[in-house]
Amino acid sequence: MARRAPSGRAPAVAPAPSRRLAGRVLVLFTLSLSCSYLCYSLLCCCAPAPPAGSAPGPARPGTKRLPRAIVVGVKKGGTRAVLEFIRVHPEVRALGTEPHFFDRNYHRGLEWYRSLMPRTLDSQITVEKTPSYFVTKEAPRRIFNMSRDTKLIVVVRNPVTRAISDYTQTLSKKPDIPTFEGLTFRNRSLGLVDTSWNAIRIGMYAVHLQGWLQYFPLSQIHFVSGEKLITDPAGEMGKVQDFLGIKRVITDKHFYFNKTKGFPCLKKSESSGLPRCLGKSKGRTHVQIDPEVIEQLRDFYRPYNIKFYETVGQDFRWE
8 A cells, every 4th residue: 555645745746758858949949049040140241242332122223323414504595495305205314403513512422413313224314404504613623523524505595585584583583673774784874784693694605605615625515596495496406316316206296386385385295194384484474674775785795695606606696
């Protein structure tokens, strides 16, 4: 007969085989995790680094590139129209806003500038426009330092008409500014024009062009007639396409004349059901200027215009 354990004491329990097995499994699991972590660390350290400039995550089509062509001027000459027309071309990608890199934001560096650009394929050209570059003294050197092969587009217009358009735009934002006549002349009776006023100074094209010719040959600068851009947009854009070295895709079939605005608009494309015209600020009615003032300005600009024609080898017939 079995003897009972003394009252008040628990019977001794021998270690179960299942507990020994669980302990071994835990040890093996811990070793396995350690080995996995070690292998992962070695792979991360030894794996080759991705190529410079490659983007993480899923690959996106194209690359952000510095522009190969820049519309550098001039303000109120028709630069927005040129940009909107040329971006219809499948081989062109254009930045819609004006980055003002080479005049106001140069301190931010080229990588900042590049980050603003649209992605392009190898077969496409990146284009940007900032009209104030043409009258910025430092812009030619800075663009040359970025790439001496940059193609430059300058949209020019009768400087008298351009000045009035410039004033009209400013007046719409600041109704309290002095009259056009008051800003134009230092002494009207003597016919002394105030060339410090930006609206007048911009139209002295021959003066500004000299700074660009110190860095770029004329073969790298294309001049668009702002007047012909209105009367013959397909013809002017055909020359722009030739200058950029791309096929003439933009033709007469892309345009129609908007009588209300007084300039051409793009016809609707297959991807969009609506025609594309420039914004409300484009095509506004100019303020009325005394014909005598206009004649004095024509006299003032005449020698600058003649010098400009001679330099670029093109007569814009503003006289």
